[in-house]
Amino acid sequence: MSKTKVLLVGSGGVGTIGAYSLEYAGKSEVTVVVRSDYDIVKEKGYEIDSCDYGIIKSFKPTNLVNSIEAAKEFGPFEFIVITTKNLPDVFKIEELIQPVVTKDSAIILIQNGIEIGAPILEAYPENIVLSGVQMIGSSNRNGKILHTIKDSVKIGYFENKNLPLDVQKAACEKFVELYKTDKNHCEYDEDVKFTRWRKLVYNATFNPLCALTDTDSGRMELFGGVDTVIRDGMKEVLKVAKSDGVDLPEDIMEFMIRSDDGVYYAPSMQVDYQKGNYMELEVICGNALRIAQKNKIDTPVLSLIYNLLRVLQMKIKEAKGAIVVPKERPIPSPSMI
Amino acid sequence: MSKTKVLLVGSGGVGTIGAYSLEYAGKSEVTVVVRSDYDIVKEKGYEIDSCDYGIIKSFKPTNLVNSIEAAKEFGPFEFIVITTKNLPDVFKIEELIQPVVTKDSAIILIQNGIEIGAPILEAYPENIVLSGVQMIGSSNRNGKILHTIKDSVKIGYFENKNLPLDVQKAACEKFVELYKTDKNHCEYDEDVKFTRWRKLVYNATFNPLCALTDTDSGRMELFGGVDTVIRDGMKEVLKVAKSDGVDLPEDIMEFMIRSDDGVYYAPSMQVDYQKGNYMELEVICGNALRIAQKNKIDTPVLSLIYNLLRVLQMKIKEAKGAIVVPKERPIPSPSMI
Known part of the structure; x- marks a missing residue:
């Protein structure tokens, strides 16, 4: 079975554990966009101290890039996972990811807040947009990840009225299969809005x-x-x-x-x-x-x-x-x- | 004419200008209670840079003491002027001044806030309690006073129902006479609550x-x-x-x-x-x-x-x-x- 191409944007304390989980589960080919820590991670990898996975001296995701533009060569991506902070008054996620979104990309927002799917669905009315609500404690200091509260993610969808519901649900279930490991908790949530x-x-x-x-x-x-x-x-x-x-x-x-x-x-x-x-x-x-x-x-x-x-x-x-x-x-x- | 004995409690940036004004007007014998700057002021006096009075290299009030208790020897005081910050959740002014209040003392609160006369009147139901509303900018750094916004004070009374109104008004007018100089602004305010x-x-x-x-x-x-x-x-x-x-x-x-x-x-x-x-x-x-x-x-x-x-x-x-x-x-x- 060929691996699913997953792009992860936002590799701080939370995103890096996400990237690690996806790689650990073994079903994804993960491309990670790293901004400020790119040079250090490229050279040494992430140093991870995780309550879920233990000590990992050097974690390098399959592909490491320093911009969305540079990620394109490893696409197209079936899943685009956003774990940045969500700051629409500072930058628009829908604009940030524009270069890598194809008609088959499911966009997953593993982010805080309410009603955050709306601008993504407006920009990409034909795409599946998933909603990830995560409980985790993890911080990043210059490529050193300290993960202290176990990772638990619920995945549902921001309803796209242009697509059948079962397709949106299937995307959730597929992503859960990619992300779930024996160490974390990840499940489909049929009422993720709740x-x-x-x-x-x-x-x-x-x-x-x-x-x-x-x-x-x-x-x-x-x-x-x-x-x-x-x-x-x-x-x-x-x-x-x-x-x-x-x-x-x-x-x-x-x-x-x-x-x-x-x-x-x-x-x-x-x-x-x-x-x-x-x-x-x-x-x-x-x-x-x-x-x-x-x-x-x-x-x-x-x-x-x-x-x-x-x-x-x-x-x-x-x-x-x-x-x-x-x-x-x-x-x-x-x-x- | 003998001078009126005035006690001033709270000799920060604002209080020191008050003490100086009272001395400058020449009708009061001023006793000042100084806490943290006592030693330096005792030795060198206050160094004042005032928009009202100019540069005063060394101002020493007539009597300088480091506690209310120590002030008693210069009393009894006709006026007890409070220019401390008013912090009833930290200390009670009515308790602080207890050693120096006599039946003839008028207590003057030149302080911020509303309804601040009530606890004083409750503690001293036979005394006149005056209300001073001041506009001034003045700060104190280790006995160096920088006075930048002109001193303007309105004086009225917190009505004491046990005393005739004309007596309370007369106390206001007397204090205005003591405080007013050719450099500051001080007046009786018949609606100081407003x-x-x-x-x-x-x-x-x-x-x-x-x-x-x-x-x-x-x-x-x-x-x-x-x-x-x-x-x-x-x-x-x-x-x-x-x-x-x-x-x-x-x-x-x-x-x-x-x-x-x-x-x-x-x-x-x-x-x-x-x-x-x-x-x-x-x-x-x-x-x-x-x-x-x-x-x-x-x-x-x-x-x-x-x-x-x-x-x-x-x-x-x-x-x-x-x-x-x-x-x-x-x-x-x-x-x-």
Whole structure:
């Protein structure tokens, strides 16, 4: 049986474990796009310390490239797996992958957020777009991967109304077969939209509020933020999910609040903010709010959180030189507003 | 005419200019309580660079002491002027000044916030308590005072129902006479409660939100925070003020938003947060909210701001060692909540 050609874009801590899993399962020929660590990984491979796979001194995927353009020679790809951060206010995934998408590519977003399939389906209305919701803890420091929380992925599809459902489901099942190993957990999820909203109960509240206050989830609770703000935000997430056709059980809130018990956990957005990295604000908070607005759901807490996080994101953009703040503070004219 | 004995507590950038003004006016014998800079000021005096008074190489008030207790030998004081930060969640002013309050002392709070007279009147129901609302920019670095924004103070009284109003008004007018110079601005304010609420329109919005996002007022506007959050917060301040009997004009909001025009201004709470100092959260945000609750005014924006700022204040307390966070994250039991 010939191997399936899989392209993986976004080889940080999470993506590298994904690439390793695909290679380990043995059914894929994996091409990985690596940006900043390309030279070091090309030479030495990834050094992996994984709770699932143990110590791997040097992991080199079958093909390693430093750009999407360079990946083309190893295509066409049956699966294009996206494990980058999803930052539509910084770059568009649909534009990034344009050179490698063919009519037979299934695009898989293993990423945070809600409603993230929409722009991909709009750009590629004839393609299958899969939705991967992952639980994992893994970080990358200059090609050294520290994988601490076991990999568990649920795979479903963002429904493409131009394609038969059974074809979309079959793509999910095929990808599960490619990804699943004896060490990780990967399964088809027939209600992955539920799973995405479920994860958002944590991600749309703890993530931005821990970033905003630069406080881990444990202190957030000890210092009163869980009782005074997080719970109210979670209630709003449940209301918005319901307006989007997803009925989350009430007790999911308490489950999420207790999910970091025992540790002072810094959610990804807090870590991003501390490091001066962009935060996945738009796909986690912004998209939920846009659904709320469309469905006329009142979200005072989530709206305020989003608006303040946007200020932080702009600060990060300024620090990265992506925007320039005038030396002299401008007095806004109607045309500026 | 013998001089009036005045005690000044809180000799930072603002208090030192106050002490200097009282001495400069020549009608007071000023005793100043200095804590951290006592040794250096005792030896060298304050070095002042003032937009009102010019360069003063060495200013020593008539009496300099390092504690309230030590001040007693220079009393009794007709006026006790408080220019410390007002931090009821850290220390109580009414307890701090207890050793020097006599039945004839008028206590003057030249401090931010709303409803700050109440605990003083409760502790000293027979005393006059005055309300000073000040506009000034002045900072202190190890006894070096840099005074950059002209001193302007309005003096009224927190009404003490146990005393005749004309006596309370006379105390205001006497203090204005003591404080007023040809360089500063100081006047009796017959509606100082209005003036306090007016100042709070800025202080209860820009101050906490600039602290929370660590963003100056100029960037707050450029990055969208003024249009999305500050204005809504200001509207709530106006509603709460109205419920407290103070009818602020709508256009005060635009006036406050434009008040820092031309500069990227870091409000005091942001500066405090950056320096790891306590923020005047309770008197600015907390008291406004308590009035809102009492009067059943809905304040979703101000409530959320307050609850998040409390998390920051707790972080500061932890950093200062005022609270200890358990090494292992505790799982809350009902008794902890």
